[in-house]
Amino acid sequence: GTNGVESLDYEVIENYAYREEQAQRGRLFVIYQVAVKWFFALLIGVGTGLAAVFINISVENFAGWKFELTFKIIQHSYFAGFILYVLFNLVLVFSSVYIVTQFAPAAAGSGIPEIKGYLNGVEIHGILFFRTLIGKIFGSIGSVGGGLALGKEGPLVHTGACIASLLGQGGSKKYHLNSRWLQVFKSDRDQRDLVTCGCAAGVAAAFRAPVGGVLFALEEVTSWWRSQLMWRVFFTSAIVAVVVRTAMGWCRSGKCGHFGSGGFIIWDISDGQEDYSFQELLPMAVIGVIGGLLGALFNQLTLYVTYWRQNYLHKRGNRVKIIEACIISVLTSIISFGLPLLRRCSPCPEADPTAGIECPRPPGMYGNYVKFYCRNDREYNDLATIFFNTQDDAIRNLFSAKTVHEFSAPSLLSFLVMFYTLAVVTYGTAVPAGQFVPGIMIGSTYGRLVGMFVVKFYHKPNIEEGTYALLGAASFLGGSMRMTVSLCVIMVEITNNLKLLPLIMLVLLISKAVGDAFNEGIYEEQARLRGIPLLESRPKYRMRKMTAREACGNQKVVSLPRIVKVSDLVSILHSNKHNGFPVIDHARNGETLVIGLALRSHLLVLLQTKEDFQHSPLPCDTQSGTGIIRHHFTEFVKPASSRGLSIEDIHLNSDDLEMYIDLAPILNPSPYVVPEDMSLTKVYNLFRQLGLRHIFVVPRASRVIGLITRKDLLIEE
Amino acid sequence: GTNGVESLDYEVIENYAYREEQAQRGRLFVIYQVAVKWFFALLIGVGTGLAAVFINISVENFAGWKFELTFKIIQHSYFAGFILYVLFNLVLVFSSVYIVTQFAPAAAGSGIPEIKGYLNGVEIHGILFFRTLIGKIFGSIGSVGGGLALGKEGPLVHTGACIASLLGQGGSKKYHLNSRWLQVFKSDRDQRDLVTCGCAAGVAAAFRAPVGGVLFALEEVTSWWRSQLMWRVFFTSAIVAVVVRTAMGWCRSGKCGHFGSGGFIIWDISDGQEDYSFQELLPMAVIGVIGGLLGALFNQLTLYVTYWRQNYLHKRGNRVKIIEACIISVLTSIISFGLPLLRRCSPCPEADPTAGIECPRPPGMYGNYVKFYCRNDREYNDLATIFFNTQDDAIRNLFSAKTVHEFSAPSLLSFLVMFYTLAVVTYGTAVPAGQFVPGIMIGSTYGRLVGMFVVKFYHKPNIEEGTYALLGAASFLGGSMRMTVSLCVIMVEITNNLKLLPLIMLVLLISKAVGDAFNEGIYEEQARLRGIPLLESRPKYRMRKMTAREACGNQKVVSLPRIVKVSDLVSILHSNKHNGFPVIDHARNGETLVIGLALRSHLLVLLQTKEDFQHSPLPCDTQSGTGIIRHHFTEFVKPASSRGLSIEDIHLNSDDLEMYIDLAPILNPSPYVVPEDMSLTKVYNLFRQLGLRHIFVVPRASRVIGLITRKDLLIEE
Ligand SMILES: Nc1ncnc2c1ncn2[C@@H]1O[C@H](COP(=O)(O)OP(=O)(O)OP(=O)(O)O)[C@@H](O)[C@H]1O
Ligand SMILES: Nc1ncnc2c1ncn2[C@@H]1O[C@H](COP(=O)(O)OP(=O)(O)OP(=O)(O)O)[C@@H](O)[C@H]1O
Ligand SMILES: [Mg+2]
Ligand SMILES: [Mg+2]
Structure with missing residues (x-):
């Protein structure tokens, strides 16, 4: 910026690495964490x-x-x-x-x-x-x-x-x-x-x-x-x-x-x-x-x-x-x-x-x-x-x-x-x-x-x-x-x-x-x-009359496919300064499907470690779970006292550039989404109250799978 | 309940009545409201x-x-x-x-x-x-x-x-x-x-x-x-x-x-x-x-x-x-x-x-x-x-x-x-x-x-x-x-x-x-x-491993079409005790589209006043804006010191039951939605932090129209 x-x-970025880590946590570790x-x-x-x-x-x-x-x-x-x-x-x-x-x-x-x-x-x-x-x-x-x-x-x-x-x-x-x-x-x-x-x-x-x-x-x-x-x-x-x-x-x-x-x-x-x-x-x-x-x-x-x-x-x-x-x-x-x-x-x-x-x-x-x-x-x-x-x-x-x-x-x-x-x-x-x-x-x-x-x-x-x-x-x-x-x-x-x-x-x-x-x-x-962009707790009055889509202006969303060629990824990261990219996949019936959000910092880690590079443009099988999680989730953590990686720091040879990466394991599979005509006040409240960084504006849904009310959330431990 | x-x-239910009311508000009224x-x-x-x-x-x-x-x-x-x-x-x-x-x-x-x-x-x-x-x-x-x-x-x-x-x-x-x-x-x-x-x-x-x-x-x-x-x-x-x-x-x-x-x-x-x-x-x-x-x-x-x-x-x-x-x-x-x-x-x-x-x-x-x-x-x-x-x-x-x-x-x-x-x-x-x-x-x-x-x-x-x-x-x-x-x-x-x-x-x-x-x-x-279902500020630990869809169980969502026949509406309201209903419409290309959420209390007001009953099953034109907003938004406000209307209070003759209602003007056009595989922890935070009553669980989006970040929300008044 x-x-x-x-x-x-x-x-919390709930990617596979994170879920893995969560699953491995014992009761003892949780207690240890609270104690710490x-x-x-x-x-x-x-x-x-x-x-x-x-x-x-x-x-x-x-x-x-x-x-x-x-x-x-x-x-x-x-x-x-x-x-x-x-x-x-x-x-x-x-x-x-x-x-x-x-x-x-x-x-x-x-x-x-x-x-x-x-x-x-x-x-x-x-x-x-x-x-x-x-x-x-x-x-x-x-x-x-x-x-x-x-x-x-x-x-x-x-x-x-x-x-x-x-x-x-x-x-x-x-x-x-x-x-x-x-x-x-x-x-x-x-x-x-x-x-x-x-x-x-x-x-x-x-x-x-x-x-x-x-x-x-x-x-x-x-x-x-x-x-x-x-x-x-x-x-x-x-x-x-x-x-x-x-x-x-x-x-x-x-x-x-x-x-x-x-x-x-x-x-x-x-x-x-x-x-x-x-x-x-x-x-x-x-x-x-x-x-x-x-x-x-x-x-x-x-x-x-x-x-x-x-x-x-x-x-x-x-x-x-x-x-x-x-x-x-x-x-x-x-x-x-x-x-x-x-x-x-x-x-x-x-x-x-x-x-x-x-x-x-x-x-x-x-x-x-x-x-x-x-x-x-x-x-x-x-x-x-x-x-x-x-x-x-x-x-x-x-x-x-x-x-x-x-x-x-x-x-x-x-x-x-x-x-x-x-x-x-x-x-x-x-x-x-x-x-x-x-x-x-x-x-x-x-x-x-x-x-x-x-x-x-x-x-x-x-x-x-x-x-x-x-x-x-x-x-x-x-x-x-x-x-x-x-x-x-x-x-x-x-x-x-x-x-x-x-x-x-x-x-x-x-x-x-x-x-x-x-x-x-x-x-x-x-x-x-000093150019510190504070979000106040109260949405601006003007926002009542704006919709989420209007807030995006006529931006052209830069998104990534699930299996991305390394050279493409590098050029995308070079071409803009965005920190988050929607990842789009094709479902079996040929329709596109938004499968998550990839953060620039995570992509850079992938590019740097090169561990995930693969020769074939085919997805690795996320269901079986073996061999996918090559990273511990701590690798993705930005060190607090440095600027973190930049795309300029990454140097790849021409062989690397011909390889592919499957982004599925590292992306945040469920970022918050809002329908395109939600009023900006509501979007603002969502963003501000939950401390978000990216929200996807998506078309209206075609159907409702379920309805969550208070009763559904009263789950006993 | x-x-x-x-x-x-x-x-805030941002239906047409509400938007109308907001649009009519002068600067003076806002000041009056703050003063009050x-x-x-x-x-x-x-x-x-x-x-x-x-x-x-x-x-x-x-x-x-x-x-x-x-x-x-x-x-x-x-x-x-x-x-x-x-x-x-x-x-x-x-x-x-x-x-x-x-x-x-x-x-x-x-x-x-x-x-x-x-x-x-x-x-x-x-x-x-x-x-x-x-x-x-x-x-x-x-x-x-x-x-x-x-x-x-x-x-x-x-x-x-x-x-x-x-x-x-x-x-x-x-x-x-x-x-x-x-x-x-x-x-x-x-x-x-x-x-x-x-x-x-x-x-x-x-x-x-x-x-x-x-x-x-x-x-x-x-x-x-x-x-x-x-x-x-x-x-x-x-x-x-x-x-x-x-x-x-x-x-x-x-x-x-x-x-x-x-x-x-x-x-x-x-x-x-x-x-x-x-x-x-x-x-x-x-x-x-x-x-x-x-x-x-x-x-x-x-x-x-x-x-x-x-x-x-x-x-x-x-x-x-x-x-x-x-x-x-x-x-x-x-x-x-x-x-x-x-x-x-x-x-x-x-x-x-x-x-x-x-x-x-x-x-x-x-x-x-x-x-x-x-x-x-x-x-x-x-x-x-x-x-x-x-x-x-x-x-x-x-x-x-x-x-x-x-x-x-x-x-x-x-x-x-x-x-x-x-x-x-x-x-x-x-x-x-x-x-x-x-x-x-x-x-x-x-x-x-x-x-x-x-x-x-x-x-x-x-x-x-x-x-x-x-x-x-x-x-x-x-x-x-x-x-x-x-x-x-x-x-x-x-x-x-x-x-x-x-x-x-x-x-x-x-x-x-x-x-x-x-x-x-x-x-x-x-x-x-006393059976007061309090939602604590912290989501339960179990929720990390659950998704939004799992929270809904195998519920069969009761939804309404945009133009609903009065007799159908009455029987739906009689058949369950739900307070919110998704409203589904058909787009021009024949696909279905979720256009909003209708609250039971608002539907009951419609049934009671009968003002919106129409003979034809065709939508009234929401774009022209004339003649649609027959209600002042205050009519929908539940009196605090009574139980509000119940479906048992409403008596309609057989002519009424043959009529239709267009729900578009009264529904909340943009309820919060979550994709089906979002973890329940996140859903809980959304529900609790924003004080919601209903959240729609919807399928993954097919594309991203825009991305909202902090920069997009820094709108000057
Ligand atoms: N992937 C993207 N495709 C298109 N536009 C984007 C994308 N990401 C962000 N934007 C837009 O670009 C503008 C500048 O945002 P910027 O790129 O700084 O976002 P960011 O870096 O992802 O978020 P932040 O700077 O808050 O960390 C904003 O208006 C935002 O909506
Ligand atoms: N329209 C609906 N269709 C199907 N299931 C619903 C619908 N509305 C609520 N439910 C489900 O029914 C169960 C009981 O909820 P209930 O009907 O009390 O919700 P509500 O009355 O709309 O909300 P509340 O009671 O918090 O005001 C919940 O598990 C909820 O998910
Ligand atoms: Mg930025
Ligand atoms: Mg209820």
Whole structure:
């Protein structure tokens, strides 16, 4: 296909080799297979959990050292501190972009659109390679640690998916890390189930939100879902939670440096506002509308930025990509260091011993009220509190309750504008980048702004600005990503305040509705831009009036006879790029009969191995069964980390070209068919719901052999 | 079909009437329809929320008065108090069983298996009637208020589904509560989407757990799911949460009697244990195993009990049902009053002012340490604390933290045995009955027992018995209902302690796995017993080796010609009970051609209206389009609250019988077809995933007209 996009086959190809294999399976093998599935779910959970811990430890330590050092140096010289800060960031970002451009180009970006595409049925070349995994892990340490306006959550989802996929093929062949006995799963379908688990594990690890992970996998990424799978996905998420929690418990005593200080709940606001009055619903709705508008704008702007990058900037090679990332890094450093310098410090509020919040915060710690470029000792810089800080800590400060009037409106506004711009500009640079945390940053800033006005005008003691910040965060994510249930659960799990659930729901509903009026969600938009052909769950309205035949246009079907001459086959495969060919045979009475579908990849295997070549153009007897199945069904399995065979790779001598092949043993004998005048809506549903790759459009049948109803399918085991 | 079970048609019948209707639709009508869908989602939320509030107010007030009065009277005479208690319960239970047996027989039981069946594709007669709704609401007030060992959660799900279904058909025709302009939704499919919303609303209202509601609808009841629907279901749940919360806020000042004292979170244990050590995982796993065993045993016992009731006891008529319920009521009263009398009181623990728990609890209030039949003033009866109490309060006491050593092992054990027995015996009486709350009772009892041992042996200060009670509850529900994600979220939402999530997950995984080794979940078992033919999501293993033709057996297909003589049609409809008939026509060249599927219900409409009768056996011209569509497509819609037409209802004179009908305008021109040798696994997936009712098995096609791939379906609007 074009630009490395290829469809997957979620349908089971029931050819003779497969049936043979099925027949030979003992009860024991089935049990073994189920056990391996669960074992893999466990491994995916452990692997993703450990990857997340590793990334977190690295990022938090790099960022921790950076700020510790900088704060130490600016005691003496702001200029020296500034230089150190810029260089530190630059080195990290450079290493990230270097790894990505030189070693793992598929690791750039968030990866979620690609994974979405994979689970929808199209594979993008390179997206699940071992090198992509490595690039993703180390690249995101650099890009997040280097203080860019991006997050590590999207990359973690991709990481989980890579781990799952690599496990599924039994390790990476290229790096000789594979093992034969793990290669139980051979179909695209099993592979896809594992990747679904990996996605959920990624979200569960990124947000320490196991239920949110399951829902994310369900709502956002998978196009096809079975309830048996839910159970396994759930297990994987639970494992991730246990692994991360255990690691954090182990790190608590300071063994891991700066890591683990935040606790299992990332931004705990369980001490925040629990109640709300009807009056407050209005400002909350306003937050929803703002979220929808800003989110849709964000999607649109990033679309333009990515389009420009894709078609102009990044065409000029890796050097440009590296320079670009470095420029953005320096820019980000300058703004985040410089802007707070311009801001006048505010005096600390009167100490409130019950809240336990010190002002200014003690040096070398996390917390509110950062002292930065202040003359007076009991002063703090509100802009530095959010800007000159890691994103995690900034969000914690924005969400914090009991800190009324900490931030001033001008600070929040200037931060909002600057950070929004940075996030848009950073989007699409050649580093691993997630949109969750920047989205939360943006959202919580305007949320807190609205909260300040509410506090000012409503004069109620129980209103917390932090709660509004949380709602703002939810609204921006809703307006940009257009998720509902999963986002809601993730927000609750990361903040540990269940009582705000109805409010989060409300805000999300509004922001999604507003956003939907303008464009699609960011993942869909990006997928479209990258040429990933996603099939939505809903058929298009136009399809109601079209029939299956109309959808085929006036295509001339390229089909194969059952016994095909090798030279003919080669020339057919050369003459087009189709991946599936109907196979037509002649019945005894001379009529033609469609006997199945042959996949290009299977035909290529036949041509390569040459085992099936025969001298006579007569069918081998499929009834007797002897000597037909020369292939084990695993031979037909496409290796996940390579492009598979191509017709150009196959070289046959002139003797070979004169031989024949009987296609009967390898073809899929019963692809799904639709009558020519079925409406396209129905065809679409069939295609999409069952995860198909090819459907035959056939003439109306001449008779009905039988009718299958529910009763016929109620077969007891 | 047998015992009132009939299949639903989730497929859109694209006959001429439907196409006509589609063609006439303006853009405005589509917008109107979408708006109505959302409006209905809102109404379902409001309706279910209000129903839940009404049920809760009634139940809590009845129960409150009952215990208040009884406690007052036993100050003077235990015997008089006992009589009052028994009578009060008896009256409530009698009214419940009377309503159900005389007025709404379909309201008996939990209703979840039936709703599951409906969403799987089979309708059970009467399950969504208006009278069932009324019976369910008032019946469950009686049965729950009357202190039986059952809950109101299952019935609330059914209530939500009824409300949704009634809205969908624009009110109840029978009771003249319908309105024409609301009748926008005419297909089984739209109806089903509404019922899905209703289910989620029911759970959201029952547990005040909106996310749990969405997940329950997704995981447990629906067989078929679209992501667009999720969004609407989510909205409904959010509305329910807002309605219930608002009502509770309004009631807080005591306007609603005993209602609303518990707060929005039913059993808040956010002050409970937050941390756990690895040592504790062992007893927690033990809880999981116990839950799996007891849950599976519960399913098996209730299966026997229901089987016996269904086949012997309840065949003897309503009188027996009423007597049975009354006997069980008296028995329950005697045990719950009498057993605590036998138990010696324990001295109160030393007062702990920080915990804020008084011992014994002040009269007329809720709380731990109930004083019942104690001689000493500073004594309490631990058995009465759980047994002589509403289930809600008992669970609150069992879950409560900071009350170590409140319960003694013998009390908990004897309660466990008695309550388990009562729950099994009560299951299947002719009253609305849920299994959630009894399950939580049972589970939390043995959970607390295990917790007591852990506290005793591990000597750790931070272990709470209440946490173990919660885990026990989760394990029993997991072992009985076999839900995973939704149950987990519900448990978290009702207890407001997110940090226990991984533990709940672990326990659930174990108990479900253990339970699955013995039998199926309670809803599946009950559905099977009631003859509801559920299609599981996974095809049976045997199907891999079967073909579509084998599934049809040697059935002789009953088909119709395009132009059928009325007398022939009538005799065909009389001669069998099939609901779908292939229609065969002759092409110009004399070959036969399958032109579609005619549904019995549509044929009956034709026979009844007689509008299409014609004298000549010649086809009307479908191309010109004039005069063919004599029916509006709504005429073919089966009324949801009646059995629809039957061939016995149709009376034709001899002139009519000599006429002809052209079936072309009313038939479904493109039912899904499968080639005869497709494996049954694939057929099953097609049938199940697309929610079909009929599939034609046809001979292999003679040629392929076209091939549809992903590219052909990427049509822009
Ligand atoms: N064997 C065939 N004969 C004729 N047309 C075909 C054949 N296979 C596919 N097409 C058509 O060619 C167009 C391009 O499809 P393409 O060849 O990419 O399909 P494919 O490669 O088999 O499927 P995919 O690209 O999704 O893996 C589509 O419109 C499709 O209908
Ligand atoms: N038109 C028909 N001709 C012959 N056999 C049929 C026909 N319709 C259904 N059957 C077969 O009869 C058996 C009983 O099915 P039944 O008649 O109940 O189907 P139905 O009523 O059309 O579908 P359902 O009961 O699910 O609504 C099934 O095995 C089915 O395959
Ligand atoms: Mg292609
Ligand atoms: Mg039937």
